[in-house]
Amino acid sequence: MSSAEQGDLQLIELRDVFKSFGKNQVLKGVDLTVRAHTVVGLIGPSGSGKSTLLRCINLLEPVDSGSVFVGGVELTAGGVDADDVRKRIGIVFQSFNLFPHLSILDNITLAPRRVRGVARGAAEEAANVLLERFGLLDKASSFPDRLSGGQQQRVAIIRALAMEPEVMLFDEVTSALDPELVGEVLAVVRELAALGMTLVLATHEMGFCRDVADQVAFLKDGRIVEQGTPAKLFTDPQHPETQHFLRRVIEAGRL
Amino acid sequence: MTGRSNRRDVPAWRGGVIAATSTVAVFAVIIFGITSTPGWSKFHESFLSGFHFRKSFPLVLKGFALNVRVFVVAFVLCLILGMIVAVIRMIPGPAFFPFRLIAVIYTDVFRAVPSIVLIYLFGFGVPGLGLDRPWNNPVIWGTVAIVLNSAAYVAEVFRSGIRSIHPSQMSAARSLGLTRVQALRFVIVPQAIRRVIPPLINDFIAVVQSTALLSTLGPLEALRRAQNYASFRFNFTAYLAATLLFLAVTIPLARLGDTLVARQERKSR
Numbered sequence: 001m002s003s004a005e006q007g008d009l010q011l012i013e014l015r016d017v018f019k020s021f022g023k024n025q026v027l028k029g030v031d032l033t034v035r036a037h038t039v040v041g042l043i044g045p046s047g048s049g050k051s052t053l054l055r056c057i058n059l060l061e062p063v064d065s066g067s068v069f070v071g072g073v074e075l076t077a078g079g080v081d082a083d084d085v086r087k088r089i090g091i092v093f094q095s096f097n098l099f100p101h102l103s104i105l106d107n108i109t110l111a112p113r114r115v116r117g118v119a120r121g122a123a124e125e126a127a128n129v130l131l132e133r134f135g136l137l138d139k140a141s142s143f144p145d146r147l148s149g150g151q152q153q154r155v156a157i158i159r160a161l162a163m164e165p166e167v168m169l170f171d172e173v174t175s176a177l178d179p180e181l182v183g184e185v186l187a188v189v190r191e192l193a194a195l196g197m198t199l200v201l202a203t204h205e206m207g208f209c210r211d212v213a214d215q216v217a218f219l220k221d222g223r224i225v226e227q228g229t230p231a232k233l234f235t236d237p238q239h240p241e242t243q244h245f246l247r248r249v250i251e252a253g254r255l
Numbered sequence: 256m257t258g259r260s261n262r263r264d265v266p267a268w269r270g271g272v273i274a275a276t277s278t279v280a281v282f283a284v285i286i287f288g289i290t291s292t293p294g295w296s297k298f299h300e301s302f303l304s305g306f307h308f309r310k311s312f313p314l315v316l317k318g319f320a321l322n323v324r325v326f327v328v329a330f331v332l333c334l335i336l337g338m339i340v341a342v343i344r345m346i347p348g349p350a351f352f353p354f355r356l357i358a359v360i361y362t363d364v365f366r367a368v369p370s371i372v373l374i375y376l377f378g379f380g381v382p383g384l385g386l387d388r389p390w391n392n393p394v395i396w397g398t399v400a401i402v403l404n405s406a407a408y409v410a411e412v413f414r415s416g417i418r419s420i421h422p423s424q425m426s427a428a429r430s431l432g433l434t435r436v437q438a439l440r441f442v443i444v445p446q447a448i449r450r451v452i453p454p455l456i457n458d459f460i461a462v463v464q465s466t467a468l469l470s471t472l473g474p475l476e477a478l479r480r481a482q483n484y485a486s487f488r489f490n491f492t493a494y495l496a497a498t499l500l501f502l503a504v505t506i507p508l509a510r511l512g513d514t515l516v517a518r519q520e521r522k523s524r
Contacts, residue, residue, distance in 0.1 A: 060426055087432035097427035101446050110441055111431035163431060 009036040010069075011167055011198050012057060017066035019052055019222075026052045028222035029066070034167070034200055034215075039193045041209035041230070042202040044219035045245060050202035051094075053219070054169045057200070058089040071166060087115055090160030091169040094176050096152040098144040098159070104131070105140040108159045116163070123162075130158045134188055150181030157188050168192065170201040206246075206254050210234050218242045304492045311484045311493035318480035319500045322466040325398050325476075326504075329462050332402045334455075337409025342439065344414055358410070365407035370465050373400040378472040393472040401469075405462045412454045416447035449519045456512035460505045467501070477501075 012034035019027040026049045034040045042050045055061040057068060059075055059082045067076045075085050099107050108130065109123040118126070131137040134154050144152055153173055160168060170189060174182040186208050193199055193212045203209050209216060210230040217227040218241070226239040237243045289295065343351070343358040365373070377400035378393040389395065420443050428438035470479040477500055481493035 055426075058430055060430055083429075083432050083434050086430055089430075091430045093423065093427065095423060097423045099424065099427070099442050099446075101449065111433060114437055114441060115432040159431070 010034070011036040011071060012200070013067075013069040014053075014057070015067045015069075017053075017056060017068065018064045019049075019056055019061060020064055026222050027056065027063075030219075030222070030224055032217060032224060032227075034198060036166075036198050037196045038214040039199045039201065039212055041213035041216040042200065042219055043204075043206065043209060043216060043245075044225075048219040049222040050219055051171050054091065054171050054200060054202055057169060058086050058091055060086075060091070083115075087111075087163055088166045089169060090163060090165035090167070091171065092153070092156050092160055092173050094172040096144075096149070096156045096176070098152055098156055100144050103141050103143055104136070104147070104155050107144065107155060108162045111159070112162050127158070127162055130161060134158060148181060149177045150184045153177065153181075153185045154188055157185075157192075161192075167198040167200065170199065170203070172202050172204060174203070174205055204254065206234070206249055218245065220245070301489075302491045302495060304490055307484075307488065307490040307492035308496060310488075311481065311490075312496045314480045314484060315477050315493055315496040315500060318475050319477035319497075321394070321474060321476040322463075322469075322500075323504075325394070325401070325466045325469065326459075326463045329398055329402050329405065329466075330459060333406040333409050333458070333462065336402065336406035337413055338444075340406065340410035341413035341417060342444075344410070345417055345439075346435075362407045362410055365403045366411070368404070370401065370404045371468050371471065373404050374465075374468050374471065376400065377403075378469070394469060394474045397469045397472050397474075401462060401465050404465070405458055408458045408461070409455065412451045412458060413447065416451035417443055419450055420446050449516075452512055452515050452519075456508060459508055463501065463505050463508070467497075 010033050012032070014030055014032040017027050017030045018025070030049070030053060032040070032053070042053065044050055052061060056063050057070070059068075063076055067074055069075070070085060070089065073080070073085075075082070098104075099110070102110065105124060105127055108127040109118075109120070112118040112123040112126065113120060128137060128140065131140055134157075136151060136154060136158070139147060139151060139155070144155070147155065153176075157168075157173075173189070174185050177185060182205070186205065189199065189201065189208075190212055201209065201213070213230050215227065216230045216233045217224045218233065218237075218239070219225065220241050226233060226237060226242045233242065234246065237246055292298075340358045340361060343354050344362075346355070374397045378397040381396040381399075382391040382393055385391070417439075424442055424446070425438055428442040429435070433441065466476065467478040469476050470482065473479070475483075477497045481497040484493035485491050
């Protein structure tokens with residue numbers, strides 16, 4: 001992503017977002033901007049607030065204070081239809097969360113049919129196009145239990161894409177996968193990035209993040225400690241916390 | 256031939272022979288024990304009379320048609336009411352508090368009162384209000400009592416089924432833009448129903464049984480007809496006829512539950 005006009009549209013903006021679960025303060029004043037057609041990577045230790053941050057962007061979790069803007073609309077203002085917002089934001093979870101009682105095709109077409117009112121035939125046609133593109137067409141009538149973790153996660157991505165979202169959020173989508181299945185899922189994410197989709201990915205895959213992200217934010221204890229291009233953040237981190245984290249990642253052989 | 260039977264050097268048919276011999280022996284002892292009791296011949300005449308069975312069975316069967324009508328209607332109504340109550344109890348938000356409160360009180364009260372008491376209260380009480388036909392019929396209000404009682408159980412079964420579905424399923428459904436009600440309808444409840452088939456079958460069997468309690472209101476259902484036969488002919492074999500009719504419904508119902516569960520497992524595996 002290096003076109004000149006990309007910087008103009010701020011698709012997502014978080015201002016001073018706080019979020020607690022009971023006494024546990026998870027987000028302590030997060031500011032984050034995601035421009036259209038860019039990829040933002042969120043890195044940081046477990047429990048730093050990456051997942052919660054993503055869940056606050058599509059209002060799966062209401063924020064305690066601060067504001068969230070998507071496409072210039074403030075979601076945190078009163079009277080916003082959360083269901084309407086979620087239609088425009090796709091999210092993929094660590095644990096896939098496919099609907100086990102529905103076939104792959106029905107998993108994908110449920111939301112387009114019920115939320116957007118697409119006719120069954122048209123929804124299935126669109127789903128089949130996506131399944132074919134990601135090499136899963138032969139699984140259309142299978143149930144989730146029959147698929148490998150990598151296949152399930154790719155279906156979860158397709159299910160989110162079927163709603164034609166403006167932005168996709170990835171919440172550690174490879175963390176629950178066997179190592180040999182990580183590649184096929186990352187390939188899909190990489191393809192979406194190449195197509196110019198706006199992506200926000202919370203990830204432990206540092207190498208992948210460095211490759212695919214335009215911006216990387218390092219989260220620690222509910223705050224964004226440091227933010228920058230991957231080239232800058234991964235090779236010349238400024239903040240001691242970031243340096244410490246990356247050193248540990250490198251020691252673990254993950255970068 | 257399995258490895259284990261080879262190792263022990265025992266032919267496979269031997270287990271079957273042992274099982275058959277042992278079964279015959281156990282039942283022989285039980286039957287001998289019962290038939291050698293001092294009152295056996297009298298008992299046999301008054302409870303197991305072939306003559307009275309042939310005489311009473313058609314009458315009891317005629318009565319059983321009423322039981323069937325009542326439990327079929329009760330099945331449908333208690334499923335609907337149970338699901339409504341379960342869903343009401345799951346809706347969050349302060350505005351829904353009074354509805355949740357009503358649902359909780361309903362469940363607590365109608366599960367706690369013995370069903371025969373409810374049948375008395377409704378079956379004798381409501382027709383006493385002087386309603387027009389057919390609403391002065393005790394059978395209708397006895398059925399209502401059975402429904403209210405069993406729906407309270409069914410509601411709890413549904414509620415535990417809904418709660419057993421992991422919250423991530425709700426997150427996934429909502430993140431796709433489904434409303435809370437749509438998520439319940441298309442994602443949560445269909446999965447919950449699959450999980451609660453065995454306990455639901457239990458409640459259905461209880462509904463079938465409780466139709467016999469309607470005999471206390473006077474209508475000529477199966478048990479009432481058996482009672483009448485017994486008191487006019489001084490023979491209890493009619494109760495055996497009633498027993499067999501209830502078993503003819505409840506045992507297939509239990510097998511139906513097993514079949515449904517097995518089918519779901521095959522489908523999603």
